[in-house]
Amino acid sequence: MANSYLLDTCVLVSGVLGDDAGISAKVRAILDGDDDIFISVASLWEINIKCMKGGAHGLPGTARDYHSAATSASIVLLPVEMEDVHALTALKRWKHKDPFDRLIVAAASCRDLTLLTPDTAIRKYLKSASW
Numbered sequence: 001m002a003n004s005y006l007l008d009t010c011v012l013v014s015g016v017l018g019d020d021a022g023i024s025a026k027v028r029a030i031l032d033g034d035d036d037i038f039i040s041v042a043s044l045w046e047i048n049i050k051c052m053k054g055g056a057h058g059l060p061g062t063a064r065d066y067h068s069a070a071t072s073a074s075i076v077l078l079p080v081e082m083e084d085v086h087a088l089t090a091l092k093r094w095k096h097k098d099p100f101d102r103l104i105v106a107a108a109s110c111r112d113l114t115l116l117t118p119d120t121a122i123r124k125y126l127k128s129a130s131w
Contacts, residue, residue, distance in 0.1 A: 004036040006078070006108045008117035009043040009100060013059060016069045027116055037075045040107050044077075046100040083110045095121070 007015070015023045015031050023031075031037065048063035061069075067077065080103065087106035101122060108115040117123060 002035045004113050006038045006113040009046050011116045038078045040078045042103040
């Protein structure tokens, strides 16, 4: 039976269109395996904002490039649903301020997906996170 994973934005950037910088062998095996892999539309929104900033915050490619690469790799795009928005209430005491990370954590929680992230703050909060 396949496992189901949601990629944090940085994993999408490094593992799908990037150079694998910071991607562990375990995560690479998941990305290259037969498991169900998802990305949140919130990740593409975050990428779009970073691309528009340019400079040190700029990313190679555009949100459309990352979406196309993810689709080519059979990664499924998760829309932001009202269930995700409502789940944000459970994070009200969580100290992590990044709104994209909060929405990605909520989406993983609602859908019982394992979140692939190197972010230690997220991994401390979300017990199902893997790295």
